[in-house]
Amino acid sequence: MSKVKFEVEVYTYQIDFVGHVNNIVYIQWMEIGRLKLLEALGLPISELAKTNIAPVLVETNIKYKKSVSIEDKVKIEVWFSDLMNATAIMEFRFYNVKGDLVATGLQKGLFINRKTMKVHRMTFEERKALEKFLEKE
Numbered sequence: 001m002s003k004v005k006f007e008v009e010v011y012t013y014q015i016d017f018v019g020h021v022n023n024i025v026y027i028q029w030m031e032i033g034r035l036k037l038l039e040a041l042g043l044p045i046s047e048l049a050k051t052n053i054a055p056v057l058v059e060t061n062i063k064y065k066k067s068v069s070i071e072d073k074v075k076i077e078v079w080f081s082d083l084m085n086a087t088a089i090m091e092f093r094f095y096n097v098k099g100d101l102v103a104t105g106l107q108k109g110l111f112i113n114r115k116t117m118k119v120h121r122m123t124f125e126e127r128k129a130l131e132k133f134l135e136k137e
Contacts, residue, residue: 002133003079004037010072020067021074027060030092030105033078037090041129052114058087059108066102073097080134083127086110086119091137 008029016022034055035045048055068074075095082089092105111120122130 003077003135004033004040004133005075005077006033006036008032008074008076010068010070010074012070015070020069021072023062023064026062026064026094026103026105029074029076029094030060030062030078030090030107033076033092034090034107034109037078037080037133040133053111053120054114055109056112057107057109060105061107062103062105064103066096066100068094068096068102071097074102075099080130081106081136083122083130083134086121088130 010021014021014025038045038048038055073096077093077095078090080088081091087108087110090107090109092103092107093101094103094105096102111122112118113120
């Protein structure tokens with residue numbers, strides 16, 4: 001299948017007191033990745049906001065392998081590694097300019113119905129759309 005790939009720059013305000021990217025920045029990059037994944041699915045947040053469905057995160061995990069500093073640009077990949085009836089697992093890989101894997105991430109999310117605030121179970125068509133970016137490693 002396919003992964004969404006993009007690159008981010010490292011800015012001075014993202015650097016912590018020991019000289020590398022602060023851990024919270026990875027969560028911000030994951031947010032960017034989720035939005036880019038939705039856009040690739042044809043569901044930019046502006047369109048999704050017009051529906052009764054809203055994405056909600058229920059879990060975030062990050063494993064840091066190498067530090068990233070101000071000189072780096074970070075290449076990021078995001079995809080679905082698992083799709084269930086009501087939840088989806090998104091995986092992330094972060095690489096430095098040398099191509100070294102610097103971190104991995106996983107987020108579990110689901111969609112809720114904005115009116116009822118209950119879990120929205122994916123329809124066959126919704127699941128088929130998400131499967132475009134389903135890749136089990």
